[in-house]
Amino acid sequence: MESRQWILTWLLIIFHPLEAAKEEDLSTSLSEGQWFHAERHMEELDQYLREYSGVQDLSCLDVFGYSGTIAKCWRQKGWSAEQYDIGLNHRSNDLLSKRGFLQLCRLGMRLIAGGMVVAGPPCAMNIFLSTSVHRRHELGPEGDVENFRVRMSNLLAHNFAVWLELLNRYRKVWFIIEQPCSSYLFKMNCMLALAAVACCTKITTWMAFFQHDMLKPTHLMGNLPGIKGLTRVMRKADREKFKKRFELRQAKRKSPRTYVVKGVKGQSKKTVQGGKHLCLSANYTPAFARAIFKIWVQSLQDL
DNA sequence: TAAGTCACAAACCGTCTCTC
DNA sequence: GAGAGACGGTTTGTGACTTA
Numbered sequence: 554m555e556s557r558q559w560i561l562t563w564l565l566i567i568f569h570p571l572e573a574a575k576e577e578d579l580s581t582s583l584s585e586g587q588w589f590h591a592e593r594h595m596e597e598l599d600q601y602l603r604e605y606s607g608v609q610d611l612s613c614l615d616v617f618g619y620s621g622t623i624a625k626c627w628r629q630k631g632w633s634a635e636q637y638d639i640g641l642n643h644r645s646n647d648l649l650s651k652r653g654f655l656q657l658c659r660l661g662m663r664l665i666a667g668g669m670v671v672a673g674p675p676c677a678m679n680i681f682l683s684t685s686v687h688r689r690h691e692l693g694p695e696g697d698v699e700n701f702r703v704r705m706s707n708l709l710a711h712n713f714a715v716w717l718e719l720l721n722r723y724r725k726v727w728f729i730i731e732q733p734c735s736s737y738l739f740k741m742n743c744m745l746a747l748a749a750v751a752c753c754t755k756i757t758t759w760m761a762f763f764q765h766d767m768l769k770p771t772h773l774m775g776n777l778p779g780i781k782g783l784t785r786v787m788r789k790a791d792r793e794k795f796k797k798r799f800e801l802r803q804a805k806r807k808s809p810r811t812y813v814v815k816g817v818k819g820q821s822k823k824t825v826q827g828g829k830h831l832c833l834s835a836n837y838t839p840a841f842a843r844a845i846f847k848i849w850v851q852s853l854q855d856l
Numbered sequence: 857t858a859a860g861t862c863a864c865a866a867a868c869c870g871t872c873t874c875t876c
Numbered sequence: 877g878a879g880a881g882a883c884g885g886t887t888t889g890t891g892a893c894t895t896a
Contacts, residue, residue: 673866676866682867685869735865792863
């Protein structure tokens with residue numbers, strides 16, 4: 554089954570790379586034997602970054618941001634920004650390949666002092682909805698490593714953490730990593746190590762406060778000084794206000810969106826499953842991008 | 857204040873039914 | 877009979893709110 558799914562994903566990537574990325578937030582262009590394990594090449598990578606002599610011309614790096622909402626916000630405000638997402642280039646932006654990893658290293662080294670990294674690593678294999686597949690739990694955040702997609706997800710997280718850890722050595726940059734509350738990403742050892750090295754803070758917020766179509770409780774982890782300013786608390790009154798807003802938006806749409814499908818199992822237990830528009834809910838809203846930008850500018854002035 | 861309750865959530869797989 | 881699509885089942889953690 555796994556091999557069949559892998560072949561289908563591969564075919565999608567070869568013939569319609571952008572489509573593949575739209576549908577699959579977790580993907581790679583390589584077979585498993587070719588995957589790049591950054592942790593095994595620390596000396597080589599460290600030297601690569603140490604010897605970087607290119608320009609420093611970037612203010613913001615929008616990592617794993619296919620929609621580019623963060624980068625667009627920075628550009629609209631007159632700052633330079635770049636995106637890095639496999640959906641934009643399945644060869645040079647594949648973090649599971651050496652080429653893709655080095656490309657992210659180069660982009661990272663282009664950041665100015667006080668540059669901003671905003672990243673939302675793929676969470677499909679980390680969240681509650683796919684628990685039955687990834688089998689992650691409190692004492693085993695790495696999950697079922699017999700599963701191909703779990704291994705892919707784990708290596709992506711490890712490589713991303715290595716990248717930020719290395720970047721932190723040579724550039725004074727700030728970063729924010731976003732994950733849904735139910736994600737196990739921040740419980741993985743590589744992310745715990747990163748949090749310790751980069752003196753990170755983790756806060757809880759709700760995307761509905763930033764014009765999102767769902768309430769979406771979210772964790773933000775990072776070293777941006779003002780990150781706590783993104784904290785939002787969902788009160789009962791807020792919840793009702795947002796529900797009315799969601800209903801109004803849906804009513805105005807020609808084709809209403811289905812993010813989740815709720816059902817009732819048996820007589821008492823409720824169920825929830827992803828709907829066909831669930832992937833759209835991963836996109837950041839412009840309001841969320843502006844909120845980060847505002848805090849970043851403040852932090853820059855205090856630098 | 858602590859314990860319990862409630863609402864919610866960036867999938868995936870196997871099986872069944874329908875259509876051709 | 878093959879393929880497509882619908883549908884049901886499975887799983888846990890977080891944080892606000894309620895109650896004792």
